[in-house]
Amino acid sequence: MNAIDPEMVALNVEVLRGRLADAGGPGVKIVAVTKTFDAGAIRAAVAAGITDIGENYAQECTAKIAELDVSPTVHFIGHLQRNKVRKLAPIVDVWQSVDRVEVGAEIARRAPGAMVMVQVDISGEESKSGCEVSDTESLVSHLDGLGLRVVGLMGIGPLAAPEMSRPGFRTLRSLVDRLDLAECSMGMTADLEVAVEEGSTMVRVGSGLFGGRVGRPPTS
Secondary structure (H helix, E strand, O other), rough: EOOOOHHHHHHHHHHHHHHHOOOOOOOOHHHHHOEOOOHHHHHHHOOEEEEEEEEOOOOHHHHHHHHHOOOOEEOOOOOOOOOHHHHHOOOOOEEEEEHHHHHHHHHHHHHOOEHHHEEEEEOOOOOOOEOOHHHHHHHHHHHOOOOOOOEEEHHHHHHOHHHHHHHHHHHHHHHHHHHHOEEEOOOOOOOOHHHHHOOOOOOEEEHHOOOOOOOOOOOO
8 A cells, every 4th residue: 555654644734724715615524535545644634633534445444444543533435335334334434425225224234323425426427326316315315214314415526627527516515405414525636626616515535635546455
């Protein structure tokens, strides 16, 4: 995994907070995405004042959390497979990428009352997961019925110029408001200004904090 310079992370956190403030979102939560980086990245983020970290891969997530002597809030933000839920249940605090009832049912079985977010497909790109916009309300209702705490929605903008994310972000924020949810997780390093302008309450930032990534774990 990639190693991290804590001083660099601290400086990058300050730059990121400045970007958020300039975009009109000084209170927007930062979820530090540490995929492919070692546990030192989590320690550096926590030392710099970040309380929430995001992980994409189950095996990597469990291995790193086991090494920690700090206790951040752990968000699982990667594509979620039912067979990974049992391993993740003891350590994940917020499941951001729930996109179908079957996954929600497994979370409810392994972590009753867990805090979840519904991932919505706002980009239309085949490489990205998420439920259809038209299915969002039904999925939220089903998850509520399973006893899960649906706190918000999550979406990923298209792999394009930041401004191209605006329509999808606007759609996601509209859904959050219509469903009377608290959180709207949208925006990453490249498009976070657009996300904040459209009403994001949390951004998921990796390279903007830790630099570029080299490779990824062989399994999820």
